[in-house]
Amino acid sequence: MNVPEQAYKVGIALRKTENGNKFLKLFQDVKDQLSEFAFSQFTDLINNTYNIGFGKHFYGLNIALHIFQQNKDNPIFKEIVKEMFENKALLDLATVSENLGNELELTCTKIMHDEIVRNFGSSTQMISKLKRSLQDTQVQIQRTGIIEWVQFNREIILKRNIIKEFEDNRSKLIFTEENRELIKEISNGSDEENFLKKFMVFSDLHLYIKQLIFEAFMGWVTEVDEKECVSIRVKKFDELALISFKTYNNLIQRDSFIVRFKLDNSYRFGIIKRGNIKFNYDSEYIISRYTAKLFPINDTDYFRKG
Incomplete structure (x- = not known):
């Protein structure tokens, strides 16, 4: 929770x-x-x-x-x-x-x-x-x-x-x-x-x-499902998860926008920091790349640590 x-x-x-x-x-x-x-x-x-x-x-x-x-x-x-x-x-x-x-x-x-x-x-x-x-x-x-x-x-x-x-x-x-x-x-x-x-x-x-x-x-709130992603990379970042993903879906282009990400059968909330669109001339698809920071699934005791 x-x-x-x-x-x-x-x-x-x-x-x-x-x-x-x-x-x-x-x-x-x-x-x-x-x-x-x-x-x-x-x-x-x-x-x-x-x-x-x-x-x-x-x-x-x-x-x-x-x-x-x-x-x-x-x-x-x-x-x-x-x-x-x-x-x-x-x-x-x-x-x-x-x-x-x-x-x-x-x-x-x-x-x-x-x-x-x-x-x-x-x-x-x-x-x-x-x-x-x-x-x-x-x-x-x-x-x-x-x-x-x-x-x-x-x-x-x-x-x-x-x-x-x-x-x-x-x-x-x-x-x-x-x-x-x-x-x-x-x-x-x-x-x-x-x-x-x-x-x-x-x-x-x-x-x-x-x-x-x-x-x-x-x-x-922008909804993203990992099943819709071409690739996903996740790494820890001071209790937040820094995630980079590619998708064929062109999400709303805004400065910073809230995301609800379905990842490993759980919903993670966060904020998408940036995105860019790449045209693939060998394919009919356009791949969009985004970087987001996601909150932990369980944030209990966050302010009691360290």
């Missing part, structure tokens, strides 16, 4: 809530009413983590709209910006999305602490399946030892300048080589380096949980 597995179930269950239903209906209305080009540009920007930022979840819709608003005089986007801001369903969707974002932030704050999660955000309405999924997520987070680690290091996290230096200079994306190199550069000794690595995992996991819940809710 692991944290992402439980968070995925939260996203699925969230669809059944009143706000979840309202969001999905409005999103479909927007898809039906906007031109294909405008809707495509809108969803592409929501999924652009370099411009939106990873872990922005439901907030990504309003961030995308703000970016379009800033480009209202750009000849390329002028017409679709006008189309978007004249669409009542889209403006209503922005409001519901902001509310869901606030509720998700509040819920994840509770999940990452000792406070028992009894509902989603401040809502009094709770579906039993959602409540169970939220509490299962919280229990698994507690099993990793992350809450103990944060409480033990609370004063250091709040006061230490090196944390601010890391946060100010880190990549917007998660589990990146750039962030690991940054830690090596700013650390003074192995103890400080190990502390920052744990802090990075804590910070990245928090972002990942929120984004995973959102993408599971939207049905946007």
Whole structure:
């Protein structure tokens, strides 16, 4: 059992809530009413983590709209910006999305602490399946030892300048080589380096949980089955599995996107870092190559190690 597995179930269950239903209906209305080009540009920007930022979840819709608003005089986007801001369903969707974002932030704050999660955000309405999924997520987070680690290091996290230096200079994306190199550069000794690595995992996991819940809710989590892969290479990488694989399936090309990988009869969650497409002129097929980092199947006691 692991944290992402439980968070995925939260996203699925969230669809059944009143706000979840309202969001999905409005999103479909927007898809039906906007031109294909405008809707495509809108969803592409929501999924652009370099411009939106990873872990922005439901907030990504309003961030995308703000970016379009800033480009209202750009000849390329002028017409679709006008189309978007004249669409009542889209403006209503922005409001519901902001509310869901606030509720998700509040819920994840509770999940990452000792406070028992009894509902989603401040809502009094709770579906039993959602409540169970939220509490299962919280229990698994507690099993990793992350809450103990944060409480033990609370004063250091709040006061230490090196944390601010890391946060100010880190990549917007998660589990990146750039962030690991940054830690090596700013650390003074192995103890400080190990502390920052744990802090990075804590910070990245928090972002990942929120984004995973959102993408599971939207049905946007990319599914990969090892049976569909031409080849797979796996190696350990600081408790994460670094995996390279080739497939005839051309997956969605995004900056960094969440993957649910069926490997050895188990589902592993992770993030695909990069991909490229290779044309095979001796074959009718196109082979796509990807690199991903996958969470461990069992993340119990992760923060209690070392």
